[in-house]
Amino acid sequence: MARPALRKTGAAERTAPRIAHLDRDRALVEAARRDPARFDALYRRYLAQVYSFAYYELGDHHAAEDATERTFLSALANLHRFEERARPADGEGASTFRVWLFRIARNAIAMQRRAERRRPTAPLEAAGIVADPLDVEGDAVRRDEGAAAWRAVGRLPSDRRRAVILRFVDEMTTAEIAGVMGRSEGAIRVLIHRALRAVARELRGRGR
Amino acid sequence: MTFLGRDAIEVDALVTDRYLESLLAGHAPATPPGRGAVALDEDVRIAADRLGRDLPRFHPSFRFEERLALRLAELAATLRLPAAAGAEGVVVPLGGVDPSAPFDPFLDDQAAPVTLPRPLLIGGAITSAALSIAGVAWVAWRRSHPGATPMARAVRALNAARTRFD
Numbered sequence: 517m518a519r520p521a522l523r524k525t526g527a528a529e530r531t532a533p534r535i536a537h538l539d540r541d542r543a544l545v546e547a548a549r550r551d552p553a554r555f556d557a558l559y560r561r562y563l564a565q566v567y568s569f570a571y572y573e574l575g576d577h578h579a580a581e582d583a584t585e586r587t588f589l590s591a592l593a594n595l596h597r598f599e600e601r602a603r604p605a606d607g608e609g610a611s612t613f614r615v616w617l618f619r620i621a622r623n624a625i626a627m628q629r630r631a632e633r634r635r636p637t638a639p640l641e642a643a644g645i646v647a648d649p650l651d652v653e654g655d656a657v658r659r660d661e662g663a664a665a666w667r668a669v670g671r672l673p674s675d676r677r678r679a680v681i682l683r684f685v686d687e688m689t690t691a692e693i694a695g696v697m698g699r700s701e702g703a704i705r706v707l708i709h710r711a712l713r714a715v716a717r718e719l720r721g722r723g724r
Numbered sequence: 725m726t727f728l729g730r731d732a733i734e735v736d737a738l739v740t741d742r743y744l745e746s747l748l749a750g751h752a753p754a755t756p757p758g759r760g761a762v763a764l765d766e767d768v769r770i771a772a773d774r775l776g777r778d779l780p781r782f783h784p785s786f787r788f789e790e791r792l793a794l795r796l797a798e799l800a801a802t803l804r805l806p807a808a809a810g811a812e813g814v815v816v817p818l819g820g821v822d823p824s825a826p827f828d829p830f831l832d833d834q835a836a837p838v839t840l841p842r843p844l845l846i847g848g849a850i851t852s853a854a855l856s857i858a859g860v861a862w863v864a865w866r867r868s869h870p871g872a873t874p875m876a877r878a879v880r881a882l883n884a885a886r887t888r889f890d
Binding site for chain 1: 733734736737738740744745748765767768770771772774775776778779780782792793795797800801803804
């Protein structure tokens with residue numbers, strides 16, 4: 517995904533080059549910095565991921581759209597502040613573009629959730645898979661299994677659910693999730709492992 | 725939790741993480757772990773397989789995607805706008821009292837009159853002078869070219885009669 521390279525990062529470190537993590541989005545980010553209209557490529561690349569993350573977190577399409585919109589507008593407006601640094605495993609404040617974007621998304625989702633508290637909506641398990649218009653003629657058993665997995669994830673505590681969604685839906689690495697959630701890689705690994713055990717218990721309780 | 729317990733869950737978590745790496749890369753390992761290696765919990769493996777297979781990724785509507793793309797393009801256009809004429813300059817204080825300096829009410833010196841150097845408004849002076857010259861020229865021209873309206877003729881006649889009787 518990314519390759520380590522020697523480059524200077526930050527004004528304070530101008531005299532001491534350090535190993536940094538060259539993001540796979542580096543070319544796109546630099547192009548967008550030169551010409552903000554080029555941000556469109558980054559937007560198209562991450563729209564579904566950010567939207568999925570927001571939808572799993574908020575359980576409502578409209579709320580997810582609002583959070584997604586806020587995320588990308590904020591990312592574009594603050595792109596000049598993004599600083600490509602070392603991997604999260606390399607130290608505090610490490611970041612890649614996707615981690616940075618998802619941190620913005622996390623804040624946007626938190627804001628949206630605060631707004632939604634004043635206007636309660638249906639829970640996650642009540643939405644989604646059964647309402648997919650493209651799957652009307654799909655396999656009923658498979659849909660039921662999907663709904664069961666969805667329900668099991670929906671019942672996880674929020675930090676475990678978030679880690680699972682980032683891992684399975686957004687296919688992030690453990691290091692990236694650690695960057696997004698502000699925790700160590702080890703903590704994220706344990707979080708996901710425990711989440712999977714809880715999901716296994718839930719599925720086993722349904723007779724798989 | 726004991727140290728051993730903590731170690732055990734961390735080792736299990738590491739094994740799970742390696743399995744997920746392979747699973748999400750599209751090739752779950754089929755080979756059993758070697759002797760002495762920690763085996764992946766079967767329930768965890770099944771749960772991971774289910775989530776990897778059944779959790780969908782959602783995409784917003786095309787309408788939303790294009791509407792947001794348009795908003796981003798509008799924002800990008802504003803970010804790309806060049807600075808307004810004159811905005812590239814540097815604001816230089818004219819000296820004397822610095823209005824941005826913090827005011828200390830316990831210092832008497834601040835109440836004393838401050839000798840302010842006369843500010844130079846070069847552009848304004850030129851503009852004022854140009855307006856003044858133009859104004860004088862216009863008045864002179866109007867005096868030499870009296871208007872032809874009835875009111876102007878009446879005023880001129882009255883003025884001439886007054887000077888005659890004086």
